[in-house]
Amino acid sequence: MPETTIESCEVKRLEILSENGDADESLAPKFTDSQIRELYETLVRMRTFDGRALNLQREGRIGTYASILGQEAAQLGTAYALEKRDWIFPSFRENGVFVARGYEMYMILQYWGGDERGIKVPEDINMFPISIPVGTHMLHAVGAAMAAKYKEDKTVTLTYFGDGGTSEGDFHEAMNFAGVFQAPVVFICENNQWAISVPRARQTAAMTIAQKAFAYGFEGIQVDGNDIFAVYKATKSAVDKARSGGGPTLIECHTYRMSDHTTADDASRYRTKEEVEAWKEKDPILRLKRYMEKKGLWADSYGKQVDEDAKALVDEAVKKAEAVEKPKPQDMLVYTYKELTPRQKKQMGDF
Amino acid sequence: MPWTKIQADDSRGRVRFGGGERPERELSYREAIREALSQAIETDDRVFLIGEGIDDPGGVFGTTAGLRERFGAGRVMDSPIAENGMTGVAIGAAMTGMRPVFIHMRVDFLPMCMDQIINHAAKWSYMTGGRVKVPLTIRAVIGRGWGSAAQHSQSLQALFAHIPGLKVVMPASPYDAKGLLLGSIAGDGPTVVIEHRWLYDQKEGVPEGPYVIHAGKGAIRREGTDVTIAATSYMVYEALRAASELEGEGISAEVVDIRSVQPLDEGLIVGSVKKTGRLIVADTGWKVCGVSAEVAAVASEYAHDALKAPVKRICLPAAPTPASVSLEKAYYPGIEAIVRAAKGMV
Numbered sequence: 171m172p173e174t175t176i177e178s179c180e181v182k183r184l185e186i187l188s189e190n191g192d193a194d195e196s197l198a199p200k201f202t203d204s205q206i207r208e209l210y211e212t213l214v215r216m217r218t219f220d221g222r223a224l225n226l227q228r229e230g231r232i233g234t235y236a237s238i239l240g241q242e243a244a245q246l247g248t249a250y251a252l253e254k255r256d257w258i259f260p261s262f263r264e265n266g267v268f269v270a271r272g273y274e275m276y277m278i279l280q281y282w283g284g285d286e287r288g289i290k291v292p293e294d295i296n297m298f299p300i301s302i303p304v305g306t307h308m309l310h311a312v313g314a315a316m317a318a319k320y321k322e323d324k325t326v327t328l329t330y331f332g333d334g335g336t337s338e339g340d341f342h343e344a345m346n347f348a349g350v351f352q353a354p355v356v357f358i359c360e361n362n363q364w365a366i367s368v369p370r371a372r373q374t375a376a377m378t379i380a381q382k383a384f385a386y387g388f389e390g391i392q393v394d395g396n397d398i399f400a401v402y403k404a405t406k407s408a409v410d411k412a413r414s415g416g417g418p419t420l421i422e423c424h425t426y427r428m429s430d431h432t433t434a435d436d437a438s439r440y441r442t443k444e445e446v447e448a449w450k451e452k453d454p455i456l457r458l459k460r461y462m463e464k465k466g467l468w469a470d471s472y473g474k475q476v477d478e479d480a481k482a483l484v485d486e487a488v489k490k491a492e493a494v495e496k497p498k499p500q501d502m503l504v505y506t507y508k509e510l511t512p513r514q515k516k517q518m519g520d521f
Numbered sequence: 522m523p524w525t526k527i528q529a530d531d532s533r534g535r536v537r538f539g540g541g542e543r544p545e546r547e548l549s550y551r552e553a554i555r556e557a558l559s560q561a562i563e564t565d566d567r568v569f570l571i572g573e574g575i576d577d578p579g580g581v582f583g584t585t586a587g588l589r590e591r592f593g594a595g596r597v598m599d600s601p602i603a604e605n606g607m608t609g610v611a612i613g614a615a616m617t618g619m620r621p622v623f624i625h626m627r628v629d630f631l632p633m634c635m636d637q638i639i640n641h642a643a644k645w646s647y648m649t650g651g652r653v654k655v656p657l658t659i660r661a662v663i664g665r666g667w668g669s670a671a672q673h674s675q676s677l678q679a680l681f682a683h684i685p686g687l688k689v690v691m692p693a694s695p696y697d698a699k700g701l702l703l704g705s706i707a708g709d710g711p712t713v714v715i716e717h718r719w720l721y722d723q724k725e726g727v728p729e730g731p732y733v734i735h736a737g738k739g740a741i742r743r744e745g746t747d748v749t750i751a752a753t754s755y756m757v758y759e760a761l762r763a764a765s766e767l768e769g770e771g772i773s774a775e776v777v778d779i780r781s782v783q784p785l786d787e788g789l790i791v792g793s794v795k796k797t798g799r800l801i802v803a804d805t806g807w808k809v810c811g812v813s814a815e816v817a818a819v820a821s822e823y824a825h826d827a828l829k830a831p832v833k834r835i836c837l838p839a840a841p842t843p844a845s846v847s848l849e850k851a852y853y854p855g856i857e858a859i860v861r862a863a864k865g866m867v
Contacts, residue, residue: 257617290650298616299649303640309609310616310641317614320569320595343606350601505651506685508709511737511784 191460243454247401334365395423643686
């Protein structure tokens, strides 16, 4: 009997917007000028928020914080492709996604400041709370997507995780369930090259993360994660496919964590300055700005105004977060169960 | 909501086996569970069953037999073999409003799901100020005998009862099996329902319509005045048998079916101990840091003055379950141990 090839897969990478701001117009999403401005303004708001959060942590005003610096396009490009009714299951580094979805910034700060009331997601935002253990929430996203399919409500579920998260067993299980049940879910891997101090090469021997999807029976694609056009286009196509019953997709956003893992980390101990410098030129906001300049959508006064508006919004959020009244000790007990247990009733008196 | 009427009519929840009014129709424990699952699926579109082999002709000791044929693969779902994965998927579905019933043939498979159960199912309500609910029911079976041994016959209720946010119930009777299961499915949070394989053929009168028993209520199975025997699951039967034997010796034993391990019906246990002045705890699990320790602590904290003798605990020794029949006999304490303990106290 001959040996034959019974299956092969091609791993594609999508790039639309180059580092110097040139876009391949044949591939570029058909954004209006006002949408381009909206994207730019949101990216700046995300980065301004992120920078302020880092400073607040250094000043001891919030707890440990995970920066999104460098990953703004991967977060906004994906979130922007969703409808309001779609659900997001974030990891701990999706602060930009929260901002993009219109989540109150003061509440994000409240959360990172150690007040869990900050993650009491408002009824009108379809986002699930941050999952701190690595990778565990991917399964929830698949379950939610399976439920949406059962309810025939046409919502799509999108979940974020890092390159490190793909080493977890939960990633395998989530991808497998999604494939078997053709769940309307989109997996977004923000491959930022580092899982704390573990480099991407130590997570998997595979050449890409995108290719892992093929083994689960669905499509995977790698995109330039710092290219908001490519990220959006791939996500929009995956979301449309999921909504029309075409099943899951894995999108690997090839990006870079410009900051430390969290404020509890010092990345200079394990990676070189040169590596970080090389990624600075690939900055996602800089390249959209260059694109806007070339398209005549840019004026320095506009850029200044966007910066100032973002700063004002973040200032306001900080003020509001710090004015929130402290929770009462009894609050610890009241939400664990719908009703207090006999033991909890006794413990209420301990405070 | 579909459960409102059933929950409001909780008068049936007060029927007690071993006394009180009993419906004429008898069901076995397995049939009572199957009926509860059918009625939950019929009552509420959000209910679905998921688990390995639940559509197998055997149907998890008969408790799910025929349900897939009746309700379809969308409501009765077999899945890839991935216990942790299934737990996460069920949690995700529950977070978006579904009411999954996740079924394990052995409680021993739950350790593979611990991250999802402890770090997620038990936490979301607390961490989101009550915004995200996880109405997830996990059914798991304690095996015993036939060489089930170390990895197929554990009794892990204490592990789950330790975690704030989880509820743990252990029905001993068909009536409770149906009511507690429906109560769990109708509830708002994650509940682990631990069944015992040796109880599946137990029969008693079970009402035909759906009814709920909520976690948190124990039940007096036999009244007595000299010693309280608080027992879980299969040990309730050993306790009842022991109580009959003790009666012949002139000792009046009260048998408390703990029924709900978390929350524990502290009031019922304390009340009984205050009446009898003596407490034996008989649990299907290990003694060290087990449910018996918690029950004994409750008696010590809230009924200390009433205690006329140190509390005795009839539980498993600190060793995994042996496969050998002769060792197994020595491993599981039962009626003799309870009788001996009671005689030593009175």
